[in-house]
Amino acid sequence: AAVETVNGAHPELGPGTPPQLVHQYCVSLYLTTSMVTTLGMSLVPSNVRELLFFVAAMAVNLTVFAAIVGKISALVMKQDQAIVAKRARLELVHGYTATLRGAQ
DSSP states (O other), X not given: OOOOOBTTBBTTTBTTOOHHHHHHHHHHHXXXXXXXXXXXXXXXXXXXXXXXXXXXXXXXXXHHHHHHHHHHHHHHHHHHHHHHHHHHHHHHHHHHHHHHHHHO
């Protein structure tokens, strides 16, 4: 679908901007973002506004996903640190009981 121009300029992007170039860049940004987010080509936008909306929506989705994964990772790491601390205390108890057995 060709974008209508006014005096050779894209009506939304300002004078001197070739509409084919803008559209190509938007399509390449959309394709790259959709492949990085592993969404694929399930929905194909038909104009520049839709392309930019899809890219923005994917960026928001990535941000939310990264925040959730980060929180879960922090919880797991916190549990790992607690387990390491308990094991260290358990080793101290084993060492203490070993010395008590040796003293008898």
